[in-house]
Amino acid sequence: MDIRPAEPADRPAIRDVARRSLQASYSLGPQAITSAIEEWYDEGRLAETLADGDRLLLVVERDEQVVGFSESVVAADDTGTLLWIHVDPAHRGEGLASELFDATRTHLEQRGASNLHGRVLEDNVEGNTFYTERGFEHVGTEQVEIDGRTYVENIYSEAEQWGREPLDDGNGRTVYVDHDNHERGSIAPFQVVFADETGEDRYGYFCSNCNTLANAMDSMGRIECDNCGNVRKPLRWDAAYL
Structure with a gap:
């Protein structure tokens, strides 16, 4: 297993992993998933993400094949936000999500983000459990629009809550x-x-x-x-x- 920053050549694999992960983890219809992939991970968006110094895409490889990735952003001087952890369903249960989480935290800390937030859609039971099992506290919600429909996104924080x-x-x-x-x-x-x-x-x-x-x-x-x-x-x- 190898975890490294994403490169332009990884873009097709990133889209494929995101599609498989969304299909397995969320109650989204085929059209909603297609719209999400086109909106978040098309060639132009991924190029912008890779060029943005505040954004971080890490991929995990198994046998030279990308089987997962994390997407995060430095949202404030001392705070990083983990937006997504996607692992191909065929490789779940191998600890890849935990390894990606730890690597993402390390990279964000190197960028000065000592506090970590996480975001996950409300209907992803496994994703919400992932954060609560690591001691994160639920601090709020946001709304995200996918294919014209609004979904609730939970926000977690491991830092002290200021209210x-x-x-x-x-x-x-x-x-x-x-x-x-x-x-x-x-x-x-x-x-x-x-x-x-x-x-x-x-x-x-x-x-x-x-x-x-x-x-x-x-x-x-x-x-x-x-x-x-x-x-x-x-x-x-x-x-x-x-």
Whole structure:
């Protein structure tokens, strides 16, 4: 077994492993899986991922064949987010997911990310168990759109939970900044803001660069802080994050 950073020549194998893994682990229809593969792992997207210094794709080889991969991103200066661990169903039960997890953690730590978050769709029982068995705590949820349908994605963290901090939105309304849930920004991370303390109603984002609420949208549909120009960079490539 060999675990290494992905290379451009690995792109067809990455798509094949992702397809097999999604078919085995999620209650997604064939069209939804095809759409997800086209959206997240087409040639252009994979080329962007490989060229992005904040993103990390590791592949695991068995007998010179790619049989699994992990996808992660440095979402903040000290925090890495593990987006996917995919292992070909024919090679599950061999400890490859655990090896990929450990290797991903090491690579992210080398990039300065001492804290680790994990994301997994709610209906993947095995994936959710993977994080809870490693001591991760469930800290929130997100929504991801696949083929026009919205799915719930659970967010896990192994770091100390900071919770949600109340904040006046400037109009006399109290909103809640979630310090355990943040996304990349061009200058500094954006923390997710909820309209309610339970975290069920999304309000917007809080720019950690200038400590202000950031809900302005630029001409490309991206969230931009109109105070300092910090722009939210999507963790994923699908429409729910653009």
